[in-house]
Amino acid sequence: MAEPSIDRQVQTFYADLPFNYCDTDEEAARLVRDNPLTAYPDLVRLLAGGTVERLVEFACGTGWCCNAAAACYGVPALGIDFTAKAIDRARAVADRLGLAGKVRFEEGDLLAALPPPAPLVVCIGALHHLPAARAGFLHIARAGAPGGHLFVGLYHRPGRRVFLDLLRGVADREGERAALRRFAAMLGRDMEDRLTLSWFRDQVLHPHETQHTLAETLDWLDQAGMRLVSTSINRFAPIDGSPAALAEREWEYETLSRRANIDENRFFPGFFTILAHRPEAAG
Numbered sequence: 001m002a003e004p005s006i007d008r009q010v011q012t013f014y015a016d017l018p019f020n021y022c023d024t025d026e027e028a029a030r031l032v033r034d035n036p037l038t039a040y041p042d043l044v045r046l047l048a049g050g051t052v053e054r055l056v057e058f059a060c061g062t063g064w065c066c067n068a069a070a071a072c073y074g075v076p077a078l079g080i081d082f083t084a085k086a087i088d089r090a091r092a093v094a095d096r097l098g099l100a101g102k103v104r105f106e107e108g109d110l111l112a113a114l115p116p117p118a119p120l121v122v123c124i125g126a127l128h129h130l131p132a133a134r135a136g137f138l139h140i141a142r143a144g145a146p147g148g149h150l151f152v153g154l155y156h157r158p159g160r161r162v163f164l165d166l167l168r169g170v171a172d173r174e175g176e177r178a179a180l181r182r183f184a185a186m187l188g189r190d191m192e193d194r195l196t197l198s199w200f201r202d203q204v205l206h207p208h209e210t211q212h213t214l215a216e217t218l219d220w221l222d223q224a225g226m227r228l229v230s231t232s233i234n235r236f237a238p239i240d241g242s243p244a245a246l247a248e249r250e251w252e253y254e255t256l257s258r259r260a261n262i263d264e265n266r267f268f269p270g271f272f273t274i275l276a277h278r279p280e281a282a283g
Helices: 006-015 025-034 041-048 064-073 084-096 133-141 157-174 176-187 194-204 214-224 243-263
Strands: 055-058 077-081 103-107 118-124 144-155 227-231 271-277
Touching: 006 084, 025 064, 025 084, 041 064, 041 118, 041 144, 041 271, 055 064, 064 077, 064 084, 064 103, 077 084, 084 103, 118 133, 133 144, 133 214, 144 214, 157 176, 157 194, 157 243, 176 194, 214 227, 214 243, 214 271
Parallel strands: 055 077, 055 118, 077 103, 118 144
Antiparallel strands: 144 271, 227 271
16 A cells, blocks of 8 residues: 655644644633743834734634734734644634634645635744645745735754754653653643643654755745845844855854753753745735
């Protein structure tokens, strides 16, 4: 029998336990209320600035970003994901937060869905699980309106390899239970908690992922006719000079990852974000 496609493997992997999945709707709603996207200050500034009329999120999962955008910043949102259980949870949390008419969730494939152009397109932590991340990036970029923004999060090659070698090494030598125990300690969470388990499976046991660099995504932005606005690589500081010069610094994150994951036993997954802008008109 032929091996299932990457898309099918990924969809099957998330079917029973999606990423960022809590025991209850109330706990998931509390995550939205307590942490309104503060890990991404450039995205928060954009949402809070009053210029984003609506957003579309591809691979929205359990709806954390869409629900936070609507509940905490008043930005209407559409979330799309191919996991029915994740969409059910996203809708339940939206209901619990009183977001009727402000947020909507649809079950659909990232590469098949292309809603009307939106002022803000978001895709956090999903493109690296596709058969071809670049093709996925260019696809979702097409959903952005002229003058709009694109926010993307990807696994970062320099730091990610350190994390994977460490945790998968523990799993190979001592078993998955030992790796989960180590992972939970790095997060400072209960290893028996469903949310912790959903993170562990996503971060350590996933059947397919790729890792990327800022330098690589700069080429993607050129192909999409967009420019870099900010990135976590320089801690969201203004882009001074050439973005290519900034990309030369990103390999420092291998050292940072070793310090956090190995020396300090602190979760550092190897992940970066970019915020990009599409000009009003071509050229």
